[in-house]
Amino acid sequence: MNYISTRGQVEPKGFIDTVLMGLGEDGGLMVPEQIPAVSAETLDRWKTLPFRELFIEIFSLYANDEIPQEDLKQLVDASYATFRDPEVTPVRKLNDSLYILELFHGPTFAFKDVALQFMGEFYSYVSKTRGEIIHILGATSGDTGAAAIQGVRGKEGIKICILHPHGKVSKVQELQMTTVNDENVLNLSVHGNFDDCQRIIKELFSDLEFKSKHHLRAINSINFVRILAQTVYYFYAYFQAEKQMGDDSKKINVSVPSGNFGNIFSGFLAKKMGLPINKLIIATNENNILERFVTTGEYQPGEFRKTHSPSMDIQVASNFERYLYYLLDEDAFEVSKYMQQLADGRKIVVEGELLQRVQSELHALGATNEQNLQLIGKYRSETGYLLDPHTACGVAASEAFTEEGEVTVSFATAHPAKFDEAIRLLDITQEFPVEIAELIAKDQYQTVIDNDKAEVTRQLEAFFAGGKVSQA
Numbered sequence: 001m002n003y004i005s006t007r008g009q010v011e012p013k014g015f016i017d018t019v020l021m022g023l024g025e026d027g028g029l030m031v032p033e034q035i036p037a038v039s040a041e042t043l044d045r046w047k048t049l050p051f052r053e054l055f056i057e058i059f060s061l062y063a064n065d066e067i068p069q070e071d072l073k074q075l076v077d078a079s080y081a082t083f084r085d086p087e088v089t090p091v092r093k094l095n096d097s098l099y100i101l102e103l104f105h106g107p108t109f110a111f112k113d114v115a116l117q118f119m120g121e122f123y124s125y126v127s128k129t130r131g132e133i134i135h136i137l138g139a140t141s142g143d144t145g146a147a148a149i150q151g152v153r154g155k156e157g158i159k160i161c162i163l164h165p166h167g168k169v170s171k172v173q174e175l176q177m178t179t180v181n182d183e184n185v186l187n188l189s190v191h192g193n194f195d196d197c198q199r200i201i202k203e204l205f206s207d208l209e210f211k212s213k214h215h216l217r218a219i220n221s222i223n224f225v226r227i228l229a230q231t232v233y234y235f236y237a238y239f240q241a242e243k244q245m246g247d248d249s250k251k252i253n254v255s256v257p258s259g260n261f262g263n264i265f266s267g268f269l270a271k272k273m274g275l276p277i278n279k280l281i282i283a284t285n286e287n288n289i290l291e292r293f294v295t296t297g298e299y300q301p302g303e304f305r306k307t308h309s310p311s312m313d314i315q316v317a318s319n320f321e322r323y324l325y326y327l328l329d330e331d332a333f334e335v336s337k338y339m340q341q342l343a344d345g346r347k348i349v350v351e352g353e354l355l356q357r358v359q360s361e362l363h364a365l366g367a368t369n370e371q372n373l374q375l376i377g378k379y380r381s382e383t384g385y386l387l388d389p390h391t392a393c394g395v396a397a398s399e400a401f402t403e404e405g406e407v408t409v410s411f412a413t414a415h416p417a418k419f420d421e422a423i424r425l426l427d428i429t430q431e432f433p434v435e436i437a438e439l440i441a442k443d444q445y446q447t448v449i450d451n452d453k454a455e456v457t458r459q460l461e462a463f464f465a466g467g468k469v470s471q472a
């Protein structure tokens with residue numbers, strides 16, 4: 001299997017080279033030349049597999065034997081040994097039509113750990129076996145950064161620099177990133193929002209000379225391996241829900257808290273592979289560009305809103321481009337035109353049959369801050385289950401779109417302890433897991449900088465040359 005760019009200007013690449021490239025060299029996103037189709041017999045066989053075995057099966061369809069099976073098994077075992085639940089991503093029933101896929105049992109208590117624990121192991125493996133220098137550059141609204149740092153801290157041959165928006169991540173997210181003082185970790189706290197951080201790193205990845213000179217690698221969901229690793233829990237969740245329901249007459253939807261469109265795009269891919277998901281439901285907060293796109297066909301960044309679910313405070317959703325590629329029947333020329341339109345400050349508009357197709361493939365709801373808190377309170381008092389504010393957006397969308405004869409698996413993308421600022425507004429006192437509680441007394445190390453690409457470049461050059469500057 002080879003990988004190509006959504007903008008059509010990259011020579012087809014193998015799996016490992018695609019991961020190392022991250023963002024396509026033409027500014028597009030890498031996708032498989034063909035999405036592997038999974039037969040009904042294979043799905044049937046996969047139903048009983050534990051998470052790790054399922055991971056290996058799915059991964060093997062994409063990785064061209066570039067990683068020997070024994071090595072892959074070791075990578076997967078090491079990645080998921082750090083999870084607190086033996087099932088890795090367990091499914092819990094909340095009521096007859098609502099199941100919760102808990103994706104927060106990894107080291108940093110958010111869904112990002114599922115892919116990023118693996119990516120840390122993977123990059124380390126590639127560094128050892130191919131002698132590649134791995135200098136990771138990432139942008140975060142709080143969770144990717146924490147999970148990526150945790151995945152590679154202290155690992156030989158790897159350095160990581162993460163940009164996060166200053167003062168716009170939760171306290172726990174900030175502590176998870178900035179209490180790490182390993183030599184190979186640099187935290188840049190940028191006066192701006194997540195979109196600014198993401199724009200800066202994309203510009204640096206697009207400077208091919210700079211990228212190659214400094215061996216820049218991506219950990220955000222622009223990197224196809226992130227998408228691939230996330231497809232695994234769609235299959236796993238579907239099979240677990242089916243088993244727990246014990247009733248195969250009901251259709252299974254998924255509701256996915258969304259920001260950068262990476263998580264839901266993994267679901268889109270799983271469905272294209274043959275997993276019979278019924279509705280793919282996109283849940284956002286008041287930063288509802290995706291909801292507006294699905295309901296009106298217009299994709300245009302709006303005004304940035306600070307919400308109770310800060311990790312989803314995103315206007316420009318990276319993986320939207322991958323969806324557009326499939327919507328436009330894999331026409332890279334058309335995708336490039338649309339993306340250029342967006343880069344020029346004009347909106348993308350899809351109409352007529354294309355819009356109908358969007359509306360048949362996706363459902364979307366943006367929950368308001370008020371709805372969000374109201375739902376957290378309601379589920380806490382009715383079921384005892386404490387939703388984090390991102391998960392609550394997912395549950396709001398589940399409630400809106402689940403019809404008779406359907407059940408929805410709503411994704412719990414983070415543990416509520418990460419977002420205590422919102423939970424406290426409801427006068428709920430939660431007990432912190434010890435791993436989070438013990439962060440509070442630790443020193444923090446980060447460099448606060450202006451929203452300025454030149455400053456990020458200076459920081460990176462110094463960091464990659466051997467030292468960290470002014471981390472305090």
Ligand SMILES: Cc1ncc(COP(=O)(O)O)c(C=O)c1O
Nearest residue numbers: 143258259260261262263311413
């Ligand atoms: C807790 C949480 N939920 C949901 C999301 C949205 O995921 P995605 O960016 O893959 O759409 C994020 C980050 O973006 C997150 O950190």
Ligand SMILES: N[C@@H](CCOP(=O)(O)O)C(=O)O
Nearest residue numbers: 140141142143144220221260
């Ligand atoms: N919510 C994310 C934003 C980045 O998304 P990614 O999936 O592209 O890494 C975060 O927590 O940083």
